[in-house]
Amino acid sequence: GENVEQHPSTLSVQEGDSAVIKCTYSDSASNYFPWYKQELGKRPQLIIDIRSNVGEKKDQRIAVTLNKTAKHFSLHITETQPEDSAVYFCAASSPGGGADGLTFGKGTHLIIQP
Amino acid sequence: SQTIHQWPATLVQPVGSPLSLECTVEGTSNPNLYWYRQAAGRGLQLLFYSVGIGQISSEVPQNLSASRPQDRQFILSSKKLLLSDSGFYLCAWSYYRTSGRANEQFFGPGTRLTVL
Numbered sequence A: 001g002e003n004v005e006q007h008p009s010t011l012s013v014q015e016g017d018s019a020v021i022k023c024t025y026s027d028s029a030s031n032y033f034p035w036y037k038q039e040l041g042k043r044p045q046l047i048i049d050i051r052s053n054v055g056e057k058k059d060q061r062i063a064v065t066l067n068k069t070a071k072h073f074s075l076h077i078t079e080t081q082p083e084d085s086a087v088y089f090c091a092a093s094s095p096g097g098g099a100d101g102l103t104f105g106k107g108t109h110l111i112i113q114p
Numbered sequence B: 001s002q003t004i005h006q007w008p009a010t011l012v013q014p015v016g017s018p019l020s021l022e023c024t025v026e027g028t029s030n031p032n033l034y035w036y037r038q039a040a041g042r043g044l045q046l047l048f049y050s051v052g053i054g055q056i057s058s059e060v061p062q063n064l065s066a067s068r069p070q071d072r073q074f075i076l077s078s079k080k081l082l083l084s085d086s087g088f089y090l091c092a093w094s095y096y097r098t099s100g101r102a103n104e105q106f107f108g109p110g111t112r113l114t115v116l
Helices: none
Strands: A004-007 A010-014 A019-025 A032-038 A045-051 A056-059 A062-067 A072-077 A086-093 A102-104 A108-113 B003-007 B010-013 B019-026 B032-038 B044-052 B055-058 B065-070 B073-078 B087-094 B111-115
Touching: A004 A086, A010 A019, A019 A086, A019 A108, A032 A062, A045 A056, A045 A062, A072 A086, A102 B044, B003 B087, B010 B019, B019 B032, B019 B087, B019 B111, B032 B073, B044 B065, B044 B073, B055 B065, B073 B087
Parallel strands: A010 A108, B010 B111
Antiparallel strands: A004 A019, A019 A072, A032 A045, A032 A086, A056 A062, A062 A072, A086 A102, A086 A108, B003 B019, B019 B073, B032 B044, B032 B087, B044 B055, B065 B073, B087 B111
16 A cells, blocks of 8 residues: 655744655555645645646645655745644545545644744 | 534543444535544544445454445444544545546544543
C-alpha cells in the first residue's frame, strides 16, 4: 500500500516569513495529493490539492509543488499570519476499487511566532 | 449544498462495552464514504470505505466494523471496545470517482471517543 512521509513534525516561523512542508510518497500510481489544515479539536479542512498531471498550483499565499519522478510534493505558505498556526497534513490517493481512501502523513505542527 | 453530520460528538465508554457511531450526508447521492481514526495528537488512519450500500472495504484489521444500510448513512461499530480504540473518529465523503479522477474528501465534525 501507499506510504506517506511528512517533514518536519514541528515548524516554527516568524510572522511574515515563509513556511515549507515536504512529503514523499511510495506508490507511483498515486494521482491526487491534497493538503489539509486542522485546528485544535476541529475537523481537517482542505486548503489546496494537486493532481499528478500538474507540477504546481497556487491559491493566494498557498502553493503546492509536485515532483512525480522523485515522488515528493511540498506545501509553501508565504507571508505567514497568526491564523496559519495549525497542524497541516499531506495525503496521497491511490486509484482503485472505485473509492479513494487517503493515506495521510503524520502532520506538521506549524507555529507562527508574533 | 452538501453537509455531513456525525454523532455523538463525544463519548466515554468502559472497556468491553459496544460502540455505534453514525455518520450521515445530505445534499448528494451515491457518495463514497470513509471512516478515519486520529490518534491523540495527530495522524489520520483510514479504517473503512464504501462505494455503495452494503459495500464495505476494510483497510486495517481491528476491533471495529462498518456498515452502510442506506445510501447516505455510514455506521462504525464494535462489539467490545478496547482501550486502544480511544481516538477522534472522522467520517468523510467524496463524489463517486469517475474517469479515474480522485475527488476531494469532506470531513465531518468528528466523534471523540474515550475508552476507560
